Amino acid sequence: MKITGLALALLDIPARYTQEYNRWYDLDHLPEHVAKADVVAGRRYVATPATRATPGTLAGELTSGHPPYATMYLFGGPLDFMSEQAFAGWRDTDRAITRAGRFWRQGRPVFTSWWRLTAAHTRPSIDVSADAVPHLAHQGVVVSIGRAGPGGRPAALDWWERTQRDDLYELPGLLGTLQLEPVETGEQDLVLHVLLCAQPAAEVLAGLTAVRNRQRLTGRFPAHGGAHETLALLPYERIIPLQYDFDMGEPAESAASTASAQPAAPTPTPAGRP
Numbered sequence: 079m080k081i082t083g084l085a086l087a088l089l090d091i092p093a094r095y096t097q098e099y100n101r102w103y104d105l106d107h108l109p110e111h112v113a114k115a116d117v118v119a120g121r122r123y124v125a126t127p128a129t130r131a132t133p134g135t136l137a138g139e140l141t142s143g144h145p146p147y148a149t150m151y152l153f154g155g156p157l158d159f160m161s162e163q164a165f166a167g168w169r170d171t172d173r174a175i176t177r178a179g180r181f182w183r184q185g186r187p188v189f190t191s192w193w194r195l196t197a198a199h200t201r202p203s204i205d206v207s208a209d210a211v212p213h214l215a216h217q218g219v220v221v222s223i224g225r226a227g228p229g230g231r232p233a234a235l236d237w238w239e240r241t242q243r244d245d246l247y248e249l250p251g252l253l254g255t256l257q258l259e260p261v262e263t264g265e266q267d268l269v270l271h272v273l274l275c276a277q278p279a280a281e282v283l284a285g286l287t288a289v290r291n292r293q294r295l296t297g298r299f300p301a302h303g304g305a306h307e308t309l310a311l312l313p314y315e316r317i318i319p320l321q322y323d324f325d326m327g328e329p330a331e332s333a334a335s336t337a338s339a340q341p342a343a344p345t346p347t348p349a350g351r352p
Contacts, residue, residue, distance in 0.1 A: 081212040083153040088145040091185035093326035116164040123148040123314035132280040134287030136311040142188035193258035200254035201247040218279030218315040227304035234306040249285040251277035279313035
C-alpha cells in the first residue's frame with residue numbers, strides 16, 4: 079500500500095523498565111493503533127547510550143536531546159490520516175486503553191510530529207519504485223530534521239537535492255531516504271529526512287559525518303546562505319519484537335524521566351486536535 083504520511087514520536091523511558099516497557103509496547107499499544115484504518119505499519123527504534131554517543135550526532139532543543147526510543151506510524155489507504163475520522167480513531171482508542179488501565183505511565187514523550195511524504199529515493203543499486211521505498215527492510219534509521227532558511231522550503235530542498243542526496247549514496251550502508259513536510263502550519267519551516275540503513279545507524283552516521291567534512295572543503299556543507307539548518311541528526315536501531323537484549327545502562331534518572339506521571343506513549347496528536 080502506498081504510504082502518504084508518517085507520525086514520529088520520540089520517547090524518554092527510564093532504563094530500568096527496558097524489558098517491561100518494550101513488551102507492553104509490542105504486545106499491547108502498537109497492535110491497537112496499527113489495527114486502525116489509517117495506519118499501514120508501526121515501527122519502533124532504540125538508541126542505546128553507545129548509539130547516542132556516536133560522533134556526528136546532533137541532539138538539540140527541538141527534540142529534547144536524543145531520546146532513547148522512537149516510534150514511527152506509517153499512514154496510507156483510503157482514509158486520510160489528517161481527517162476527523164482518523165483522529166477520532168486515535169482518540170477513542172487511547173481513551174479505551176486508558177480506561178482499561180493499560181497505558182504505560184513511567185516516562186514521557188518529548189517530541190511528537192506528523193508529516194506528509196513528499197519524495198522517496200534509493201541508491202542506484204536498488205531498483206524499486208518510489209512508492210516501495212518506505213517498505214524497504216532496514217536495520218536502523220538516521221532522523222535528520224532541519225529548518226529552512228530565508229528562501230523557504232523550496233531553497234532548502236533544492237540544496238538537499240543538489241548537494242546531499244547523491245553524495246550520501248556513496249555510503250555503503252544507506253539504502254534510501256524519505257523526504258517529508260510537516261502538516262501543522264506552525265512548523266512549515268521544518269524539513270524531515272529519514273535515512274534507511276542496511277547496517278547499524280551509528281556506522282552510517284559516522285560515514286555521513288566524514289562525507290560532510292569533505293563537503294565543507296568545497297562549500298557544499300553547511301548550506302550556502304543558510305538555506306538549510308540542521309537541528310537534529312539522530313541515529314536509531316530498529317527494535318526486533320520480543321528481543322530486548324540491548325544495553326540501556328542504568329544512568330542517573332533525569333527529571334524528564336521521573337517527574338511526569340503522564341502516559342509514556344500517547345497518541346502523537348498535532349496541536350489543535352483532540
